[in-house]
Amino acid sequence: MSAFRSDFLRTLSERGFIHQISDESGLDELFAKETVTAYIGFDPTASSLHAGGLIQIMMLHWMQQTGHRPVALMGGGTGMIGDPSFKDEARKLMTPETIQTNIDGIRKVFSNYLTFGEGPRDALMVNNADWLLPLNYLEFLRDVGRHFSVNRMLSFDSVKLRLDRDQSLSFLEFNYMILQAYDFVELNKRYGVRLQMGGSDQWGNIINGIDLGHRLGTPQLFALTSPLLTTASGAKMGKSLNGAVWLNPDMLSAYDFWQYWRNTEDADVGRFLKLYTTLPLDEAARLAALGGAEINEAKKMLATEVTAMLHGRDAAEQASETARKTFEEGITADTLPSVEVPRSAFINGIGILSLFVTSGLAASNGEARRHIQGGAVRLNDEPVSDDRRLITLDDLDQENGLKLSLGKKKHILVRPV
RNA sequence: GGAGGAGUGCCCGAGUGGUUAAAGGGGACGGACUGUAAAUCCGUUGGCUUAGCCUACGUUGGUUCGAAUCCAACCUCCUCCA
DSSP: OOOOSSHHHHHHHHHTOOSEESSHHHHHHHHHHSOOEEEEEEOOSSSSOBHHHHHHHHHHHHHHHTTOEEEEEEOTTGGGTOOOTTOSSOOOOOOHHHHHHHHHHHHGGGGGTOOBSSSTTSBEEEETHHHHTTOOHHHHHHHTGGGOOHHHHHTOHHHHHHHHTTOOOOHHHHTHHHHHHHHHHHHHHHHOOOEEEEEGGGHHHHHHHHHHHHHHTOSOOEEEEEOOOBOTTSOBTTEETTEEOBSSTTTSOHHHHHHHHHTOOGGGHHHHHHHHOOOOHHHHHHHHTOOGGGHHHHHHHHHHHHHHHHHOHHHHHHHHHHHIIIIIIOOOOTTSOEEEEOTHHHHSOEEHHHHHHHTTSOSSHHHHHHHHHTTOEEETTEEOOOTTOEEOGGGOBTTTBEEEEETTTEEEEEEEO
């Protein structure tokens, strides 16, 4: 790995963000010499980003920290198509309404990582629907489409999977890379963007943008991709105990988010500290070097730091404290995630199965029953073996309500209201 | 437009008339062991008012005592030809 002169690339490199760069020395020189504007695109495929997208956001964050101007691009236009890169089959088309809803959901998170505004180094958020939607088909084909070789596009790894699996790649999807390339050029014209960053799966798309720039006479554009992150044991990032690790607080609580990072595999701690927190490198290295059970301290630090950036320091500390009470002291913290159940339901008694379903710990009565049969269920820390168990007012603790547990890690408070 | 092939549970994939809620693998979840880790081992993996009932093998009909399995039409995809 070469030594970078610019703060930005050096930081990214030291912290493990860099997978490929189109022209290392050229880009380094640019960053060393002037304030650079770079962008990353975010597809509105869900109403929240998840942990997998954090690495991109962190790259934008470091850009701003080292004195440059990040642009977060919402794919309101490209979302009308859906990126086929490395997908083994076509995605369902999203309606314009869904896309808009998703963009509204996604955009909120960025202000925790970036400072937006009008200044030369303030971050920008733009939506490619602004220029993609009004395009005139024939004009676009003549101005932009003629620069693309279908022969070449077919040779990209990103579509290979689809072709190899004998799955259809529709013409609609085939256009995605053209539009993304056009975005790059358009962003250069509008905001002087010189660099596009993204996950390593975006390399082909970004390179297309650079090529298009050449042909349309933009200044030299650059590509920088981050590694596709998996855990040390090979799983994709972003799955938690309760599903996806969403960034939006209404989709995943700060506590559950904290728990996700707390359960990081040993072998990932060092890497994640560098990627997902802003802790100094020597501190990250020290924490990662802790051996045996000691490394749990590093995991807590990781969890608290990552959570603090997203949900705020207070929420992170509280999540940490809730976890400490729950796992280390074995007492019921009243800050555990909770569900409210009408007090009246307990008068005649509510079945343990349906309580499990309402609390979200099980998807169906059958699943709850299987968990009970498997010995995974506890009520106020008492094992439950009877799936017909009725929960009545007598089971309620006056302070906390009722603690329902599934396995060793999932706990939820049931509050009578 | 013509000829041939395919569509199975979260995913991959077996299954060509009955004992099939459907082999096997993966993933996921739970248990044991640990350190709220990994690896390993064990178990579970359609719903319900659970000795029973309901829904399910692209869709809709049909044949049959009985269909994921046979027939017809339709939809989608693949391959070759035009």
